[in-house]
């Protein structure tokens with residue numbers, strides 16, 4: 001293990017992550033390689049009275065570290081057990097590391113749209129993935145957690161060994177210790193039928209309303225979302241989409257492919273598609289094929305509203321605030337929730353707002369005008385808002401609504417203190 005201090009070679013690189021709008025301001029970074037290093041780093045911080053923060057990839061950086069930052073980026077080991085259908089995932093493993101190992105077994109983790117995202121933080125923060133409506137939150141399928149406590153002890157936490165901590169960390173994520181690894185359940189999904197359809201700016205209102213109606217008709221094997229994205233006018237973007245504010249309907253269907261084909265057919269009636277890509281995809285390639293999210297570091301600011309509904313009569317105002325003619329360019333995404341996400345998991349956990357039917361995410365670059373524009377959108381959907389999703393909070397935002405229900409927040413606070 002190496003300790004890096006400001007000004008030393010390697011410090012800036014180690015502090016940097018996917019999110020470039022904020023930056024860690026650590027007094028020291030512990031570049032750890034295994035659980036023993038994490039123990040030593042926690043004790044190092046304790047002896048010096050430094051608060052401890054953790055970074056795996058920096059996708060979820062919101063509050064810069066001011067004390068000791070544990071950098072887990074070297075702990076990327078993944079071990080699959082095809083018999084028990086589980087994966088042991090080290091603290092710094094990204095979903096792409098997990099997918100590289102599960103692929104050959106025809107098994108799928110509950111990963112999401114970004115293969116570069118860290119599997120541990122994603123899973124403990126909830127985790128809404130490509131199979132979400134069929135199997136639920138990733139947090140619902142965490143079987144075992146290994147963590148280093150504030151005292152520097154390495155402990156294994158299961159439903160039997162410590163029910164309170166096991167409940168809290170799956171959905172409460174932070175403030176309970178530094179996680180060194182997780183055991184995650186895997187699912188027998190080798191391929192998906194999926195892809196997406198793009199529509200132009202003139203169809204956005206119809207597509208948005210139609211998407212909402214369509215989601216009421218689809219089974220739990222189908223998880224989908226609609227992104228509304230101002231596409232840059234650059235050669236890397238497919239020609240039909242260049243420079244347009246498009247609607248991108250993204251679909252992942254893990255049932256019979258012929259049924260998937262039948263289920264997506266009505267989407268073509270929502271407007272004239274600019275581009276379409278559907279087909280059978282190996283699960284390990286699905287996130288990149290379906291979502292095509294940017295995978296190079298950049299600065300972003302954003303948040304979510306977990307909604308009971310997204311009524312058709314909000315569409316016009318929503319598009320005024322976040323559509324092609326909005327004064328500030330915003331990226332928005334509505335994910336269809338429900339299905340298994342709404343049901344309590346086998347072993348209870350701290351994930352809240354399970355009754356939400358949609359998740360609205362609003363993203364932009366950082367800046368006061370962008371923040372204000374986002375607030376206007378969230379204010380518009382306030383009547384249907386239950387709360388926010390912990391995983392998708394990018395930047396400090398005064399919490400209008402909480403990540404958890406008041407009862408869960410209270411219990412989490414008690415357990416953190418303990």
Ligand SMILES: Cc1cc2nc3c(=O)[nH]c(=O)nc-3n(C[C@H](O)[C@H](O)[C@H](O)COP(=O)(O)OP(=O)(O)OC[C@H]3O[C@@H](n4cnc5c(N)ncnc54)[C@H](O)[C@@H]3O)c2cc1C
Nearest residue numbers: 055056057058059060061112113114118121122127128179
């Ligand atoms: C492009 C992109 C796509 C995404 N797609 C999805 C998606 O489909 N579904 C979804 O649910 N979420 C998604 N997310 C959100 C993502 O799950 C969260 O931002 C998550 O926190 C990222 O984890 P990380 O390790 O990559 O990031 P980091 O910034 O390294 O970690 C985020 C936070 O997690 C905590 N943490 C990290 N490691 C540990 C540890 N070992 N012990 C204790 N605490 C720890 C720390 O508080 C840290 O600040 C996406 C984010 C991006 C940017």
